[in-house]
Amino acid sequence: MIKLEAQPDEIYDIELEHSLLEANEKLARQNRALLDEHGTTAIDFMGAIGSGKTTLITKLVEKLKNQCGVAVFNGDATTSEDADQIEKLGVPVVQIATINGCHLDANLVGKGLRKIDISKAKFIFIENIGNLICPAEFPLGSKARVVVVSVTEGPWMVRKHPHMFLGAQIVVINKIDLADAMGVSVEALINDVHTLKPDITVIPTSCKNGTGVDAVAQTLLAI
Template sequence: MCTVCGCGSGETRIESAEKSNGKSRSAGGLFLTNAHVHAADQAHEHVHADGTRHSHGHAHSHPHDHDHAHADATGADAHEYHRHDLGLIDYGQGPARAHAPGLTQARMVQIEQDILGKNNAYAAANRAFLDQRGILALNLVSSPGSGKTTLLVKLIERLHGRLAVAVIEGDQQTSNDAERVRATGAPAIQVNTGKGCHLDAHMVGHAIEHLAPKDGSVLFIENVGNLVCPAAFDLGEAHKVVILSVTEGEDKPLKYPDMFAAAGLMVLSKTDLLPHLDFDVGAAIANARKVNPSIKVLPVSARTGDGLDSLAQWIMAARTMSFPAHPAPAAAALVQGG
């Protein structure tokens, strides 16, 4: 277990690159790229047997199935509070460069740091990577059971031959969703967040590395089903797309305003069920616009296919508007080249 955050080994898991392309389905296909992933490059503090402490930071994640044990060399330069090599304990390394018994060295430090700054830095790196390659990333967010994966599968079929597609699937556990997407032929990679309630930009950065989406493609990031936390975590996407199913109630935008405020598009899903429900479409849209006056709305039924073409056209238009100088590969090339 990690002594900093208390996360257990193997909590965050990203599937292997081979599996994401559907080439390998071997048993136990999930492997631990990140035995634990920290949201930020947190420092680990260690306590040695002699009672001295040091900490070291690491900006990367690393697989390990044990508690930290590392060569002395890695920590040698990180002993910052006092030195204890060669039997010397030197308290002159403290904040005030001196130590007097009974006198504390308290002082104020102004830092003015954005708490989500680390996540935002990873998100900016993801965005720069995607922009360079003309890849439109869409972060799909909704409550669990709104039909995100079903909609995605139908949408991928609709986009076939028009745009190359790749998918990052986020769930607490299982790779069921990635398998459903791979059945369409699109490359997909599953990220299991373990105890986490949202994807963060660091996890998505690793997933993009493994997935290697094609230049000029659209990358769907299906977030963990949760209308609360994913609103705060930028992943580097071009747009958040919030999916609200008509079985959920038209006041959801008011109950979970952060998510609807962060989204550029609201997809009203399962519209084929409207005849059986009291759901008021007008009220749902009005509520969403109270929270976010500029939100776009598209009603869609994945079952009947109603509205799917409009959604596919919105995605293609969004890609063109984001990258006017980077046209999508010709449709013919996609059909032949896969």
């Protein structure tokens, strides 16, 4: 038998992580209560760098901004390209720089909520940092979590990151216009998602030509 005994510093690490996650969850519940008070729905968009989060959010804002209030929080490690792009649409934008942190957290989102007039926003779209692992552990107080994956990430994307998908309510499979060129089956990706979580909503899109974006908007309006 091989016995492994944790050293005291390892135990402290685990305790620290545990209390950090608990603290985040408490703040996420506070964010959610504040949002609910104002009838505002926050949606958290997660996914790899380049999967199409900013492009999808741009299309959704264009579709929805004339029928309801929309605000956007752009999480970005250091740069502001995404927030600059969204700002051109004329909606309130909060750029959240994590200074190389690999995920947003409920504290940062809570600070963002204090910077806008929540009562004017029916939706707040939150673009998380491009990362398929860490954001899963940090709820933000959103009503739904959306994972945006794209066919350009290859065929194993879903299987390799089950945690991300298990915590989400909607999966967008983007860049289907490139599926043939990539040799990736959209059906197989949908199947992988449903194998992990049978009741999850999966919507194939091409944000380039607009396919499926209406279905995403309708799904969000029905939440």
